Amino acid sequence: DGGITQSPKYLFRKEGQNVTLSCEQNLNHDAMYWYRQDPGQGLRLIYYSQIVNDFQKGDIAEGYSVSREKKESFPLTVTSAQKNPTAFYLCASSIFSGGYNEQFFGPGTRLTVL
C-alpha cells in the first residue's frame, strides 16, 4: 500500500534532549512537509522540501532541523533550542510543491517533553 508512515506514534523526552521524528513515504513524491499542531491552532509549517537535498524554512523553523538525503525520507529533529516542543507533529508529501497538488498526510507523532 502507498502512503506515509510516521514513527513513533507517541514520544516522550526529557527537557534538553534532542529528538528525531521519522517520516517515510512510498508515493514517489518529490515534495515533503513538516507541520506542527497545537490546541486551537491550525497546522503551522515547520520545514518543507521540494526535492532531494533541498529544503526551506517554513513559518516556525526555529529550534528544528531537517535533512532530505533520500526522496522517501524527511526526518525532523526537535532540538533543545525549541522552547515549547510538546505538540502534535504531522508529515505530508505531494507530487511536487506547486500547482494544484493535494498533500497527503501521515498519522502524526505526539511529542511530549517532560
Added chain:
Amino acid sequence: ILNVEQSPQSLHVQEGDSTNFTCSFPSSNFYALHWYRWETAKSPEALFVMTLNGDEKKKGRISATLNTKEGYSYLYIKGSQPEDSATYLCAFRGTAGGTSYGKLTFGQGTILTVHP
C-alpha cells in the same frame, strides 16, 4: 505570515441539519484554496481544490464555493450525519513566483460535531 481565518471555531448540529462554515484568505496573489477533512485518530484527507473565482465543487452531501475577489470560501454540508463529525481545514496557496507558492497556509480549522 499570511492570514487564513476559519469561522466558526466549532459547531454543534443535530443529525439532519444543514450547516456551513467560512474560510477567509488574502484576495491578492491567489492561486488555489484547498479543503481538507480531518477525522479524529485519522490523517487529514483532501476534499476539494478550488482554483477559479466562482468555482463550485461537490462531493456527495458536501459542497464548496469560492470567491477570490473578496477572499472567502464556503463549505456546505447538507443533511449532516454523525460520520461528518471532523475538523475541516482550509489552506491557501499563493501565486507562482511568490514565497507562498510552494507551500500551503492553513486556517485553524472548524470542528464540527454532529449529534445523533
